[in-house]
Amino acid sequence: MAETQTLARPYAEAVFELAESNGRLGEWSRALEALSAIVSNPDVALLLDNPEISDSRLVELVVEIGGDDMDEASWNFVRLLVDNGRLGLAPVIASLYEQRKAEAENRVDVSVTSAVEFSEEQRAALVKSLEKRLARNVSLTFEQDEDVIGGAIIRAGDLVIDGSLRAQLERMRQSLAQ
Template sequence: MAEAITVARPYANAVFAVAKEEDRLKQWSELLGLLAQCVADADLQRLITSPAVSDQQTVDVLVDIAADLASDSVRNFLSLLAENNRLLLLDDIAVIFEELRAEAEQSLTAEVITAKPLTDEQASKISAALNKRLGRDITLDVSVDESLLGGAIIRAGDLVIDGSALGKLNRLANALS
């Protein structure tokens, strides 16, 4: 059987095209994030997979949850997913949609893991350097991991920069052995 992400890709591409045409990328992003959280809930998963509940009833529940974010195109999209038994793919669809949105908006979220909290100046310098190197607007997702001892690890798309003290010690140990 095909991987879920492979099956989700055409749906994500289609909904991205609709969102772009409607000029509602941000709203669709919020909606897909919300719906992805919903279908991760065990109770809602039972509702979606229950043979006693019609596709239309399931779509109505999801549209009610979406509230103000729901539109005719949202209802049509959810109906299509329900008809094809793909509602449980909403998390994968949301992930692919975000990748497409970031590409279209020339933006990227970079994960920065540091041994100690970054100052605003350090975060600004890292963001500017990544912007220059990658040619995209950079948003930093910063976390602290004291086990790094010092320095930082930066992951931005396919780029990984390990400037941590722990990483340098590991590379030194590998070189010596």
């Protein structure tokens, strides 16, 4: 994983710098998201390593599938990735780009996993608390997982706050075993 990120990072940085200088952060987000989805498709993945498909044909196919989400700049980017044998890195490049974009926008994407759905009041309180703690604007996504049992697991980039009942029980079990 670290090697993949190391290979993808220069591409993500270059696209971010280009997008930021042209005021096209949103357009590049959509293009990279589309490219990531295309490359992640199992049928397209088979084409990536097929020696019978020329590089130019592969670029054409990807851009054609991308449709309106692909403009000339993203077409050139696809060509660059294909020429360098890095098209398979598109999902990682998209992820790194989004992280860089969120950083530039002073925003953090936070994922909350809980056993039960949060009320609007709880969501608002959580956003307020996280914005204060992280000193950034917070964009929340919620996921329900009954295995959490109670409480919540909050992920914001590298930060993980595990306030789940399952984690508390595990900590208690470990302290009793000592």
